[in-house]
Amino acid sequence: MSCSNNNKTLLDIKDPNIIFDEDCVKEGTYKGKRCKYIFGKLTYTPTHCVKCGVKNIDFTVYKNGTQLSRITLPITGINPTYILLQKQRFMCQACQSSFTAKTPIVQRNCFISQNVKAQVILKSAEAQLLRSIARDCSVSPATVHRQINQAVKQFIPHYKALPKHLSFDEFKYAKGEMAFEYINAESGDILNILDRRDNLTIKNHFIVNYSLTDRQHVETVTIDMNAGYVSVFPRAKIIIDRFHLVQLINRSMNKCRIQVMNQLRMSNGDDMKKYRRLKRYWKLLLKKRSDLSSVEYKYYPLFGQRTGQSIVDEMLHYDPVLKANYELY
Ligand SMILES: [Zn+2]
Structure with missing residues (x-):
């Protein structure tokens, strides 16, 4: 194999119109960083x-001069790698216009090779930080962002049919932003993700993309507590997700504690003491009773040397509603 072909194999360049001379690799710097330049010709x-x-x-x-482009390649070794490509310019006698030679390694008017773009997409599937993908592929974080967005556009979910068992979930995807996803509850496959989770958006999504017959096919939907949109599945049984149920019960118990606590506030000194205790030891009230020790004495500020269970018992005596709720909880 010639030196040029060896280089091409090494760089994953398949274009037969790109030629490398011997001694085509030079070390240099780009934007203050060490890098490798590979000089090539395209004609x-x-x-x-x-x-x-x-x-x-x-x-x-006819051939008429060249144009030099710097194209980012995937890193070879440890430093960013660029190809400095002398692209052939052509002149047409018929229309008197000129144009530049094309190569599949890079899109027109772009300086980032297709291989780098592919690398960005592959890495983004591994849930890596945007910044580290950018560094590993020697591109800017903005480029990574753009590539991911473009790749997402190519992904067109198929709205063929819905599985018998669906599961809905919500998750945080950016600062405070919530997204909605629906999943095949049996296989765990994510069927689609919506960037909003309000009832109207979700309802419309299912109505627009799936026929009533499709939706009637759904037998169960596992959801969190807040789901007005399930009415679009007329025949499905609704299952409330265990995790969300536990979360809700937890929250209600905590709310009850806060109510009782706030009633005690601003009254006499004894009540203020109770208020402070309920405020400080909220976690103990949410714990499983069997997880609280009845024998191990520790120093609890506002209480003194006590066991976890005795503290909870004392706090429950402050209010009958709190006690009734705790027992139910
Ligand atoms: Zn022409």
Whole structure:
């Protein structure tokens, strides 16, 4: 294999029109960072003019100078790698316009190779930080962002049919922003993700993308507590997700404590003491009783040397509603 071909294999460049000379690799710097430059040439004889379409017979289209491009390649070794590509320029005698040679390694007017873009997409599937993908692929975080967005656009979910068992979930995806996803409850496959989770958006999504027959096919939907949109599945049984149920009960118990606590506030000194205790030891009231020790004495500020269970018992005596709720909880 020639030196040029070896280089191409090493760099995953398949374009036969790119040629490398011997000694084509040089070390240098780019934006203050050490890097590798690979000098290459791109030339060929075009079959026609890309501007007017005239066939290239007897040099209708002739070679006319070159244009140098710096294209980012995937890193070879440890430093960013760039190809400095001398692209052939062509002139058309028929239409008097000029154009530059094309190569599949990079899109027109772009300086980031297709391989780098592919690398960005592959890495983004591994849930890596945007910044570290950018560093590993020697591109800017903005480029990573753009590539991911473009890849997402190509992904068109198929709205063919819904599985018998669906599961809905919500999750945080950016600062305070919540997204909605629906999942095949049996296989765990994510069927689609919506960037909003209000009832109207979700309802419309299902109505627009799936027929009533499709929706009638759904037998169960596992949801969190807040789900007005389930009415679009007329025949489905609704299952409330255990995790969300536990979360809700937890929250209600805590709310009850806060209510009782606030009633005690601003009264006499004894009540203020109770208020402070309920405020400080809220976690103990949410704990499983069997997880609280009845034998191990520790120092609890506002209480003194006590066991976890005795503290809870004392606090429950402050209010009958709190006690009743705790027992139910
Ligand atoms: Zn032309």
